[in-house]
Amino acid sequence: MTKRRPEGLTATLLIGPATMVVLLSLVLPLALLARYSMNRYDRRTFMVEAFTPENYLRFVTDPFYTGVLWTTFSIAIVTTLLCLILGFPVAYKLARSQSRWKSIGVLLVILPLFIGSTVRALGWMGVLGRGGIVDAIYGALGGSGISLLNSSFAVALGILSINLPYMILTLQSVIEGIDARVEEAADSLGASPPRRFWHVVLPLALPGIGTGGILVFILAMNAYATPFLLGGARFQMMAPMLYREFAVNNNWPFAAAIAFILMLTTLTLTAASSLLVQRRYRAH
Amino acid sequence: MTELFKPSRRSILTLAAGAAATPFAPAILRAQQASGTVVMSTWGGDYAKLLTQNIDNPLLKPKGIEVVQDAGTEPTRVAKAIAQRRLPRGSVDVISVQAPAAFDLEEAGMLEPLDESKVPNLKYVQKTFATPYSIPHIYSPQVIAYSPERVKEPPKSFSDLTSERYVGKVGILDNSYIWVAMAAALKEQGDAGKIAEVKAVMEKLIKSGAKTYTSTEAFAPGIKSGEIDVGLVWFARVLFWSKGGVEMKAAFPAEGCLTYVSSMAVLKNAPNKAAAFAYLNAALEPAAQRGFADSMGYHPTITNAALEGDVAQRLALPEPAPKLIPAPYPQLSAVRDDMNDWWRRLLERR
Known part of the structure; x- marks a missing residue:
């Protein structure tokens, strides 16, 4: 024991700074936010010291706010599933590719990440908005004036385009870790391609699917610029609503409560899904 | 002991002079202090740029007043001012907000009352837009x-x-x-x-x-x-x-x-009130007002800044003048x- 003490001390010293950084930059502000969420809002004095659950109650008892949470959740689930369905074939193809174009392919997937989500949302506005590309084509075909903006479709499309690269890159690295010979073995034992996929590739890729899914789900739940720009005033999601309460209405207590509700929902769903994936994974 | 408290004629006169001067103390202080740095809480972008071009550089710099801008959105800046309201010395002197927000700040008891002794140009302000707690900057x-x-x-x-x-x-x-x-x-x-x-x-x-x-x-x-x-x-x-x-x-x-009226007001805990009043006064100068009209298309709020030429034509209101x-x-x-x-x-x- 006495011999090991210096080692333990070294470890503590090494972990110490990082722990302090996390404590100071994440835990403390969150604790402060939690405290704010219990305060009362007053427009003139801005925040009144209190210890009340009324901000949380206001959210959960009002169908308007729970509706916004539900919309956010639906959009996040739909885009996560679409990311998975569209991303898996691309990731698989990239992972198994022996071609010299492979790195170009990977680069093409990474490239959109260099452009911020705001810029890409503006790009979509040019495509979907009135006077945009879709409108022009529709006009040329004889239609008159169409705008696909300010709809759940536009928001889902925008978020999908932003999150897809994350999904592809995560899946690709996991699929690359699956020994190709396992698939060859399945082939040689007479499994049809769909059977091979369902019984060999998919179960082995499940942890990657879980990680990628969680990653894009969290990103979608917290999306701000995309729903704000493509959804407009008439399409409500959690992050823009939170921002409005905080920065436009200056209602910090309620904004803090919304932040916690969003965070807890995301964390709970994430934990639940990873448990589910783990259980499935163990079963195989 | 009694000797110590015995008032001499001179000391009584000094005290009397001091007492007589007390009401003018702020004015004396102001005359001495209208210099140094003034912190202007304002919107960023064009508005901030025009403040520098039309007020800070031509009107205040020659007087030895240096302007530091604290730029941000209105709610953020209002939140900051409210958060600092209990401090004896805040970090902002002049706050530039839309007129409804200025009213709210006044209701919260955060604004310094204004009058012509502090801001002489107040006498030129169009009556429709005048308030006792803020100046209308543009409308x-x-x-x-x-x-x-x-x-x-x-x-x-x-x-x-x-x-x-x-x-x-x-x-x-x-x-x-x-x-x-x-x-x-x-x-x-x-x-x-x-x-x-x-x-x-x-x-x-x-x-x-x-x-x-x-x-x-x-x-x-x-x-x-x-x-x-x-x-x-x-x-x-x-x-x-x-x-x-x-x-x-x-x-x-x-x-x-x-x-629409964009207002400017002085916070009660402004660290440099003398310079803050000088800022408000400069904002009501005809030259500054014309500058905003020319570049941003906002109307002057004072009676002595008649527009001329092309700007006057562009900003002309119909006849008979609409009720503002x-x-x-x-x-x-x-x-x-x-x-x-x-x-x-x-x-x-x-």
Whole structure:
């Protein structure tokens, strides 16, 4: 024991700074936010010291706010599933590719990440908005004036385009870790391609699917610029609503409560899904 | 002991002189201190740039006053001021906000009272916009912007916006919907303060397909692309967009124009009040006011800054002059939170 003490001390010293950084930059502000969420809002004095659950109650008892949470959740689930369905074939193809174009392919997937989500949302506005590309084509075909903006479709499309690269890159690295010979073995034992996929590739890729899914789900739940720009005033999601309460209405207590509700929902769903994936994974 | 407290004639005279001078102490202090640094809490972008060009550099620098801008959105800056209100010395001297926010700050007891001894140029301020706690810096009337290409007969009043003619062709700026509500109240209720009473009118507008824009800038492309034909915006905006090449004209509602006023006020815990008053005074100088009119299309708030030439022509109000109506601040303040909540729900319900 006495011999090991210096080692333990070294470890503590090494972990110490990082722990302090996390404590100071994440835990403390969150604790402060939690405290704010219990305060009362007053427009003139801005925040009144209190210890009340009324901000949380206001959210959960009002169908308007729970509706916004539900919309956010639906959009996040739909885009996560679409990311998975569209991303898996691309990731698989990239992972198994022996071609010299492979790195170009990977680069093409990474490239959109260099452009911020705001810029890409503006790009979509040019495509979907009135006077945009879709409108022009529709006009040329004889239609008159169409705008696909300010709809759940536009928001889902925008978020999908932003999150897809994350999904592809995560899946690709996991699929690359699956020994190709396992698939060859399945082939040689007479499994049809769909059977091979369902019984060999998919179960082995499940942890990657879980990680990628969680990653894009969290990103979608917290999306701000995309729903704000493509959804407009008439399409409500959690992050823009939170921002409005905080920065436009200056209602910090309620904004803090919304932040916690969003965070807890995301964390709970994430934990639940990873448990589910783990259980499935163990079963195989 | 008694010797120590025995008042001499000289000491009594000194005390008397001191007592007599007390009422003038702030003035003496001011005369001495109108220098140093003044912190200006303002919007960023063009407005901040024009403050530097028209006020800070030409008018205050020669007096030895250096201006430091604290730029940000209005709610953020207001939150900061409120958070600092208990400090004996805040970090901001002058705060630049829309007139309704200035009213709220005054209600919260945070603004230094103003008078002509502190800000001599107050005597030139147009009476419509004068308040005892802030100066009106610039103003712009709310007009009905329309596309001259598609709207042959200019709208005459707010009621035109709710008529059959413009169903689905009205644009509303989400962040100033309440100004549309006040315009509706002015026309329908005869009082711009009866804001909550026009919910039905606003609902009708939204239900009949009025477009809402989350950013002010999105209004012009809306008019240009034909998505909308009309909408209530500030006259200065119409001038700005027309200058930028968008076909757009302004009609002044017959019942009067709600008026945007951008205010400046001195916080009670301003560290350099003397310089802050000097700032307000400089903002009311004719040259500074003309600068804003020329570049941004906002009207001067003082009586002695007549515009000339091209600017005068561009900013000219129709004859007879439309009635300019500042927002009914107390009524607005009373209903705004509820209205904001109602408006969100109205939009969501579609």
